Amino acid sequence: MDGIHQNRWSAWAGTCTKHNQARRYGKCHPNWINADLIFQALHERLQQLHNAPAAIEAMLNQTAPDRPHLEADLERARAAAKAVQTKRERLALTLADGKMIVDVYRAADDRLIEELGHVTSQATKIQTRLARLPSLEERHTDLEGLAADPDWILEGPVKEVQIKLRRSGLRVIVEEGNVEEIIIEV
Secondary structure, three states: OOEEEEOOOOOEEEEOHHHHOHHHHOOOOOOOEEHHHHHHHHHHHHHHHHHOHHHHHHHHHHHOOHHHHHHHHHHHHHHHHHHHHHHHHHHHHHHHOOOOOHHHHHHHHHHHHHHHHHHHHHHHHHHHHHHHOOOHHHHHHHHHHHHHOOOHHHHOOHHHHHHHHHHHOEEEEEEOOEEEEEEEOO
16 A cells, blocks of 8 residues: 545545556556555554564564575676676677677677676666665664554654655555555565
8 A cells, every 4th residue: 555645535545556656557446445444554563563572573584585685686787797798808809819800790799788788787776776775773763663652653644654654664465445464565
């Protein structure tokens, strides 16, 4: 549930991101839920986290594996870029030794340049995702702060609640008008 907004009847309601941005993602079924149900479920989950601090650690540990996988993917992408660069250097040496004609060199080098661009683009995307990941310590601090006063979610302004939830990584999964689970998303 990403979109929580006020409709014309002054009741707060939530819809999925895909539904809110139908022009961008295509049509989606209108999976509406009364925002009070979302806030109540979040309130209960934050109370659980406050009463059992080890639960915060457990939630964070479920999301932690993403970082090592991304770091490994980044290393593979960098190694692939280095391998392509090495191929280009060997190709240039072959041309310089007179063992290749210029037209063949250009065609092969153009393919390698394209491959290098693709691999470099992948590495950049992975780096961007890694840079966006908050540290586990920051997430832990945010979640402890939210759990320390779970009543804020029922009393606070909706926009402020949305910002805090997004920053903490808490995500509410809703299906057919029911809150299915609350997770931490990295």
